[in-house]
Amino acid sequence: MKKRWLPRAVAGSVVLTLGLTLAACGGSSSGSSSSGSFKVLVYGDASNKVEKQIIDTFNKTSKVKAVLQTIPGADYQQKLQTIINTKQAPDVFFNWGGGSIAPFVKAGLLLPLDDMVAKDPGLKSNFLPSVFNSAVVDGKAYGVPMRGTQPVLLFNNKKVLSDAGLTEPKTWDDLLNAVKVLKAKHITPIALGGGDQWPTLMWYEYMYDRIAGPGLFEKAMGGDKSAWDSADSRAALAKLKELIDAGAFGSNYDSVKYTDGGSVALVAQGKAGFELMGSWYYSQQQQDNPDFAKAGLGYSSFPTVSGGKGDATDIVGNTNNFYSVLKKTKYPDAVAQFLKLQYSDEFVKAQMAIGNLPTTTNTVNFLSTAAIPDYSKFQYDLVKAAPSFQLSWDQAYPQTASEAMHTAVQQFFDGKLDADGFIKAMQALPTS
Amino acid sequence: MTTSAEPRVARRRSIRRSGAAVARPGFAWAAPATLFFLLFAVVPLVLVAVLSFTNWDGLGSPQYAGLDNWKALIHDHVMIQSLWLSVLITVLGVVVQTPLSILLGVWAAGKPRNRAILSAIYFIPLLLSATAISILWRALLDPNFGVPSQAKWLFGDGNLFGHQTSAIGVLVFVGAWQYTPFHTLIYQGATRAIPPVLYQAAEIDGAGRIRQFFSITLPQLRTTMITSMILMVVGGLTTFDTVLILTQGGPGTDTTISAYYMYQQAFKSFDFGGGSAIALVLVVIATIISLIVVKVSGYDKMRSSTEGL
Numbered sequence: 001m002k003k004r005w006l007p008r009a010v011a012g013s014v015v016l017t018l019g020l021t022l023a024a025c026g027g028s029s030s031g032s033s034s035s036g037s038f039k040v041l042v043y044g045d046a047s048n049k050v051e052k053q054i055i056d057t058f059n060k061t062s063k064v065k066a067v068l069q070t071i072p073g074a075d076y077q078q079k080l081q082t083i084i085n086t087k088q089a090p091d092v093f094f095n096w097g098g099g100s101i102a103p104f105v106k107a108g109l110l111l112p113l114d115d116m117v118a119k120d121p122g123l124k125s126n127f128l129p130s131v132f133n134s135a136v137v138d139g140k141a142y143g144v145p146m147r148g149t150q151p152v153l154l155f156n157n158k159k160v161l162s163d164a165g166l167t168e169p170k171t172w173d174d175l176l177n178a179v180k181v182l183k184a185k186h187i188t189p190i191a192l193g194g195g196d197q198w199p200t201l202m203w204y205e206y207m208y209d210r211i212a213g214p215g216l217f218e219k220a221m222g223g224d225k226s227a228w229d230s231a232d233s234r235a236a237l238a239k240l241k242e243l244i245d246a247g248a249f250g251s252n253y254d255s256v257k258y259t260d261g262g263s264v265a266l267v268a269q270g271k272a273g274f275e276l277m278g279s280w281y282y283s284q285q286q287q288d289n290p291d292f293a294k295a296g297l298g299y300s301s302f303p304t305v306s307g308g309k310g311d312a313t314d315i316v317g318n319t320n321n322f323y324s325v326l327k328k329t330k331y332p333d334a335v336a337q338f339l340k341l342q343y344s345d346e347f348v349k350a351q352m353a354i355g356n357l358p359t360t361t362n363t364v365n366f367l368s369t370a371a372i373p374d375y376s377k378f379q380y381d382l383v384k385a386a387p388s389f390q391l392s393w394d395q396a397y398p399q400t401a402s403e404a405m406h407t408a409v410q411q412f413f414d415g416k417l418d419a420d421g422f423i424k425a426m427q428a429l430p431t432s
Numbered sequence: 433m434t435t436s437a438e439p440r441v442a443r444r445r446s447i448r449r450s451g452a453a454v455a456r457p458g459f460a461w462a463a464p465a466t467l468f469f470l471l472f473a474v475v476p477l478v479l480v481a482v483l484s485f486t487n488w489d490g491l492g493s494p495q496y497a498g499l500d501n502w503k504a505l506i507h508d509h510v511m512i513q514s515l516w517l518s519v520l521i522t523v524l525g526v527v528v529q530t531p532l533s534i535l536l537g538v539w540a541a542g543k544p545r546n547r548a549i550l551s552a553i554y555f556i557p558l559l560l561s562a563t564a565i566s567i568l569w570r571a572l573l574d575p576n577f578g579v580p581s582q583a584k585w586l587f588g589d590g591n592l593f594g595h596q597t598s599a600i601g602v603l604v605f606v607g608a609w610q611y612t613p614f615h616t617l618i619y620q621g622a623t624r625a626i627p628p629v630l631y632q633a634a635e636i637d638g639a640g641r642i643r644q645f646f647s648i649t650l651p652q653l654r655t656t657m658i659t660s661m662i663l664m665v666v667g668g669l670t671t672f673d674t675v676l677i678l679t680q681g682g683p684g685t686d687t688t689i690s691a692y693y694m695y696q697q698a699f700k701s702f703d704f705g706g707g708s709a710i711a712l713v714l715v716v717i718a719t720i721i722s723l724i725v726v727k728v729s730g731y732d733k734m735r736s737s738t739e740g741l
Contacts, residue, residue, distance in 0.1 A: 082699065
């Protein structure tokens with residue numbers, strides 16, 4: 001009794017005091033329990049139309065209705081963690097598996113899905129095992145894959161490249177050459193939403209993989225902080241520095257954001273040649289600039305770096321998104337029915353139509369019906385062939401580390417931290 | 433006149449009775465405000481103080497951590513820097529907004545009708561939410577698609593959010609754009625309240641417009657200036673929404689002011705213990721500053737500006 005009361009009272013008061021200066025967040029939809037509905041909370045972006053469609057399909061036949069709620073991208077994790085232990089908590093919520101749900105599992109808030117899987121083995125067997133397993137915590141399954149796998153790719157504006165006589169860069173030297181050529185034409189070689197910080201992080205993830213292989217980061221995550229100070233780590237930082245100093249990102253990338261459409265528009269309008277971004281970039285361009293997405297958007301995997309230890313077919317990004325279920329949901333059976341739709345043919349088709357690539361076993365049957373079949377096929381083959389798929393660093397590390405990590409990542413790009421400073425900052429991050 | 437004595441006695445009695453009631457109002461009168469204050473200020477404050485000695489991620493129960501959060505805070509250079517940044521943004525806000533709003537306010541207090549219409553238009557930014565204003569300016573100042581791309585002679589490469597000085601400049605500018613109208617309104621009202629006899633006398637003495645402004649208007653606005661500056665200081669120290677939307681404390685930690693740093697620790701890094709410690713530091717500093725302002729300005733024993741009239 002006492003234990004339950006204290007955290008709540010403290011939570012309420014902290015929100016009051018800390019929140020004195022904050023604008024109140026609108027919390028309008030708190031469906032009453034008698035109406036027979038459960039809440040599905042999803043990261044708000046261009047992919048939401050599929051979630052809407054699937055929920056509509058579900059509601060047609062189900063007595064218990066699903067209600068979709070979205071939180072715009074940048075604030076998703078904060079809002080989720082703030083509400084998840086309150087009455088406003090959703091029943092089902094979007095996440096990145098692994099590290100992103102570990103604190104909730106530890107706090108005993110999530111429902112292990114093993115019973116659901118026992119009743120309907122399809123909930124597990126219809127997904128690629130490696131993907132399903134990345135939401136397994138302490139031997140229990142806590143997530144069912146939704147949306148798709150999201151490898152980070154190097155996108156380009158085909159017209160800008162062909163006008164400059166360039167082709168998609170296969171090697172690091174190709175990329176440096178493209179930077180030089182585009183810069184001479186007064187085009188920003190690579191668009192970067194540095195104001196958001198996490199797009200900058202993607203460059204580190206690939207550089208470290210190509211030069212040191214996936215082992216370095218795994219070692220560092222495992223608690224061996226000396227990995228950051230290794231020769232490979234320094235070599236990766238030196239290569240990044242080389243790219244920055246070559247003017248690859250222009251000079252005002254810190255004032256540009258991906259989340260407000262700034263960097264997206266740069267590429268679409270031909271003011272920049274490349275952008276490194278997750279595969280969701282396609283649906284973003286489709287929403288913002290449909291004509292460009294159809295005809296002008298090119299893509300390739302990250303170039304190889306000669307002398308590096310990493311496999312040239314390694315990828316980084318978000319392995320998948322997941323739906324997890326709260327223990328206190330009143331409608332576990334209805335939720336189980338809802339989760340079944342995440343491997344339905346309708347779901348797979350709808351995801352493919354907006355350029356996402358679901359990781360269900362039936363995906364391969366629908367590759368030809370995708371919005372851009374080549375794009376889906378390209379990703380599918382990439383993911384299938386990759387010896388390593390590194391989860392984004394800020395998702396792999398605990399949430400408590402992400403702010404400090406983003407700051408260090410930005411400061412090294414700006415030259416405010418040198419390699420030593422960056423290494424020190426990474427060593428200071430909590431790993432558990 | 434036989435009745436004259438009676439009412440006097442009665443009046444004296446009633447005065448005594450009501451006088452006693454007015455001089456010492458019962459606790460009941462203060463109860464609602466006291467209760468409100470206890471519930472929404474003191475209780476949360478105490479709980480935050482308790483929380484600053486714990487580790488808590490907002491999910492389970494807080495774990496007692498002793499002085500860990502406080503030790504970390506003392507050695508945290510971002511915290512110290514954030515205090516200086518808060519002060520800097522506050523001072524710059526006062527320096528920029530005060531002259532602007534005095535001049536606009538005095539001008540708007542004039543008779544011609546067009547001034548009333550124009551001041552109504554100037555007032556609009558205050559009606560918008562700080563969030564809307566920040567999003568608006570973020571878009572206007574976009575380096576590739578906003579004003580800087582069209583005015584390269586002024587903005588260079590337009591990397592306003594990539595350097596500390598320009599990022600602070602943007603914050604101060606947007607703050608001034610939003611709040612100057614409010615302070616203009618205060619000065620307009622105060623200027624209208626200055627007795628016209630002063631100006632008439634000055635005119636007879638041969639004082640020109642500028643002399644009148646410096647010798648009559650400004651001294652008469654003294655108390656208003658203090659009120660307005662206190663509001664600016666409070667507003668400056670609690671600046672949050674503009675930072676959240678315009679710079680997110682960046683580049684790096686270059687515009688991470690204390691209020692934003694508190695939010696970052698608590699709601700982005702989920703370190704509610706550390707965030708609470710920062711919150712307490714802010715409470716102490718804000719209290720000290722307001723005490724100093726009250727003392728220095730003589731706000732507690734304010735003299736009338738129309739003395740001797």
